[in-house]
Amino acid sequence: xxxxxxxxxxxxxxxxxxxxxxxxxxxxxxxxxxxxxxxxxxxxxxxxxxxxxxxxxxxxxxxxxxxxxxxxxxxxxxxxxxxxxxxxxxxxxxxxxxxxxxxxxxxxxxxxxxxxxxxxxxxxxxxxxxxxxxxxxxxxxxxxxxxxxxxxxxxxxxxxxxxxxxxxxxxxxxxxxxxxxxxxxxxxxxxxxxxxxxxxxxxxxxxxxxxxxxxxxxxxxxxxxxxxxxxxxxxxxxxxxxxxxxxxxxxxxxxxxxxxxxxxxxxxxxxxxxxxxxxxxxxxxxx
Amino acid sequence: xxxxxxxxxxxxxxxxxxxxxxxxxxxxxxxxxxxxxxxxxxxxxxxxxxxxxxxxxxxxxxxxxxxxxxxxxxxxxxxxxxxxxxxxxxxxxxxxxxxxxxxxxxxxxxxxxxxxxxxxxxxxxxxxxxxxxxxxxxxxxxxxxxxxxxxxxxxxxxxxxxxxxxxxxxxxxxxxxxxxxxxxxxxxxxxxxxxxxxxxxxxxxxxxxxxxxxxxxxxxxxxxxxxxxxxxxxxxxxxxxxxxxxxxxxxxxxxxxxxxxxxxxxxxxxxxxxxxxxxxxxxxxxxxxxxxxxxxxxxxxxxxxxxxxxxxxxxxxxxxxxxxxxxxxxxxxxxxxxxxxxxxxxxxxxxxxxxxxx
Numbered sequence: 157x158x159x160x161x162x163x164x165x166x167x168x169x170x171x172x173x174x175x176x177x178x179x180x181x182x183x184x185x186x187x188x189x190x191x192x193x194x195x196x197x198x199x200x201x202x203x204x205x206x207x208x209x210x211x212x213x214x215x216x217x218x219x220x221x222x223x224x225x226x227x228x229x230x231x232x233x234x235x236x237x238x239x240x241x242x243x244x245x246x247x248x249x250x251x252x253x254x255x256x257x258x259x260x261x262x263x264x265x266x267x268x269x270x271x272x273x274x275x276x277x278x279x280x281x282x283x284x285x286x287x288x289x290x291x292x293x294x295x296x297x298x299x300x301x302x303x304x305x306x307x308x309x310x311x312x313x314x315x316x317x318x319x320x321x322x323x324x325x326x327x328x329x330x331x332x333x334x335x336x337x338x339x340x341x342x343x344x345x346x347x348x349x350x351x352x353x354x355x356x357x358x359x360x361x362x363x364x365x366x367x368x369x370x371x372x373x374x375x376x377x378x379x380x381x382x383x384x385x386x387x388x389x390x391x392x393x394x395x396x397x398x399x400x401x402x403x404x405x406x407x408x409x410x411x412x413x414x415x416x417x418x419x420x421x422x423x424x425x426x427x428x429x430x431x432x433x434x435x436x437x438x439x440x441x442x443x
Numbered sequence: 444x445x446x447x448x449x450x451x452x453x454x455x456x457x458x459x460x461x462x463x464x465x466x467x468x469x470x471x472x473x474x475x476x477x478x479x480x481x482x483x484x485x486x487x488x489x490x491x492x493x494x495x496x497x498x499x500x501x502x503x504x505x506x507x508x509x510x511x512x513x514x515x516x517x518x519x520x521x522x523x524x525x526x527x528x529x530x531x532x533x534x535x536x537x538x539x540x541x542x543x544x545x546x547x548x549x550x551x552x553x554x555x556x557x558x559x560x561x562x563x564x565x566x567x568x569x570x571x572x573x574x575x576x577x578x579x580x581x582x583x584x585x586x587x588x589x590x591x592x593x594x595x596x597x598x599x600x601x602x603x604x605x606x607x608x609x610x611x612x613x614x615x616x617x618x619x620x621x622x623x624x625x626x627x628x629x630x631x632x633x634x635x636x637x638x639x640x641x642x643x644x645x646x647x648x649x650x651x652x653x654x655x656x657x658x659x660x661x662x663x664x665x666x667x668x669x670x671x672x673x674x675x676x677x678x679x680x681x682x683x684x685x686x687x688x689x690x691x692x693x694x695x696x697x698x699x700x701x702x703x704x705x706x707x708x709x710x711x712x713x714x715x716x717x718x719x720x721x722x723x724x725x726x727x728x729x730x731x732x733x734x735x736x737x738x739x740x741x742x743x744x745x746x747x748x749x750x751x752x753x754x755x756x757x758x759x760x761x762x763x764x765x766x767x768x769x770x771x772x773x774x775x776x777x778x779x780x781x782x783x784x785x786x787x788x789x790x791x792x793x794x795x796x797x798x799x800x801x
Contacts, residue, residue, distance in 0.1 A: 335532060337530040337531070337534050338534050340496075340499075340501050340521075340528070340530070341528070341530060341534035341595075343501065343520070343522060344499065344521045344527060344528050344596075345522075345548040346548060346551035346552055347547070347551055348551070351551065355538060355539065355547075356536070359536075359537045359538045360537075
């Protein structure tokens with residue numbers, strides 16, 4: 157017989173109870189709703205996988221999912237290279253280092269809904285500074301409340317403004333950890349600036365870059381507050397991303413079954429894509 | 444390959460140096476012949492790495508010139524000086540294979556593929572890494588990584604000099620010896636001028652034909668390992684080289700004799716100059732025991748394997764002697780005999796006695 161100390165379980169129990177209460181139970185409730193139909197009064201009817209099928213087949217879900225992927229794709233396409241470029245051009249030592257770091261961190265310290273409101277006021281045509289400037293000074297026809305394209309550009313730029321700093325700070329941390337000897341050796345080996353980036357800086361930034369891409373993917377894929385405050389998903393449904401659509405179904409229409417099924421699908425997609433990203437980006441290290 | 448000449452070289456890290464204390468390097472004048480193996484030896488912070496970076500072009504000196512075969516290269520950037528440098532920590536391009544690492548300096552200089560392959564194979568064979576050529580460089584052990592860094596320096600056949608900045612720091616002790624002999628072998632094969640920076644006397648003395656000893660930004664002595672050991676020009680050299688270092692004993696100089704704790708000691712030759720602080724310098728290896736001589740009290744005897752180190756007190760001055768046999772007991776009273784041709788007087792640190800004509 158093994159004589160293991162079973163007392164340890166008692167110490168884990170409080171945490172287990174807490175996690176069950178705030179994560180497992182709500183999660184199971186969602187699973188419960190996703191396979192049943194309810195008309196209130198705690199009356200439930202078994203639906204099976206009906207809701208899942210309905211959601212996956214619906215044009216509305218597919219359109220929202222498409223918009224969501226487009227949004228995340230654009231965000232990553234802009235923020236990752238931009239973040240690397242900004243990090244590369246930041247000073248490595250001296251008086252300006254803390255100044256740059258604080259300036260970089262500022263946007264991230266602003267709450268999501270405040271960012272949404274700021275950009276809303278900033279870009280409103282006629283009233284907003286940018287809206288007025290574009291329309292009445294430059295003569296560009298810009299109205300994010302009426303034109304889908306303007307709305308998209310505004311939502312994307314707002315996210316770039318808010319979150320590029322995260323990529324910058326992570327890349328910067330990777331860059332400052334490179335010993336001087338690497339740059340000196342590259343100089344002696346006659347490496348071009350591109351070679352220095354390709355063979356020294358990029359490999360050394362790889363780990364932090366993986367984290368940056370993962371965080372930016374998850375955050376932008378689950379984004380809700382900023383576009384909701386800025387455009388409310390409009391004009392029409394043009395900026396209705398998955399989370400905005402989900403809230404409309406769950407709280408606007410009170411369709412709890414479909415909303416629960418959609419939540420689970422949403423969660424599964426986020427998990428799957430994150431996993432694929434992570435596996436692809438860390439593939440080389442495993443060898 | 445080239446002769447390297449440093450003339451009136453000075454360097455300060457401050458924009459406007461005021462006194463000599465602001466200089467990391469004070470007035471260096473050295474000529475290194477083509478194909479020689481040299482070591483820069485000195486304690487941490489003595490300016491040896493600064494000097495190395497000036498030669499390689501990573502730093503521009505505040506004053507003075509660097510000449511490669513009488514060509515002034517003071518203002519040239521590192522890649523145009525055709526030098527190679529191996530750093531304290533191995534620098535490896537992680538994403539490349541060993542072969543690509545070795546080929547990198549040649550590729551950057553636009554050498555054709557056939558020549559690159561030939562040179563890489565040659566160098567890999569010299570370094571015993573032929574079977575590693577296709578593996579990723581990131582997974583190598585530190586000593587192999589350091590070999591690759593060396594290889595990147597040696598792969599160009601037109602290098603003027605190869606410089607080593609304490610290259611064995613991160614290598615395991617049992618591999619240090621192997622890598623050091625590899626280096627020596629490489630020097631004999633490629634015949635490039637090699638400059639090796641270290642604070643380890645064993646490394647310097649085994650590697651170099653000639654050692655430059657530095658202290659506080661100044662060259663204290665340049666000489667062969669034997670010269671440094673046999674006739675240190677400065678008490679610092681005497682103390683820094685040798686284990687244990689030279690005994691430096693306060694004394695009074697009187698012609699060709701020194702008076703130390705009231706005992707007269709015969710010197711190698713007459714002393715010159717006057718004033719200043721005078722010390723008697725003698726290596727522990729040349730302090731012997733006899734029936735007559737300077738009375739001393741033995742305080743400690745350490746067995747360090749090949750020989751014994753005897754610590755003794757003469758009056759209030761402590762000194763050390765090295766002996767292989769006839770070991771006195773601690774606490775006993777002995778008579779010390781100083782070898783006259785190895786007893787010297789130093790005035791303010793610098794040698795002040797003359798070698799007797801043979």
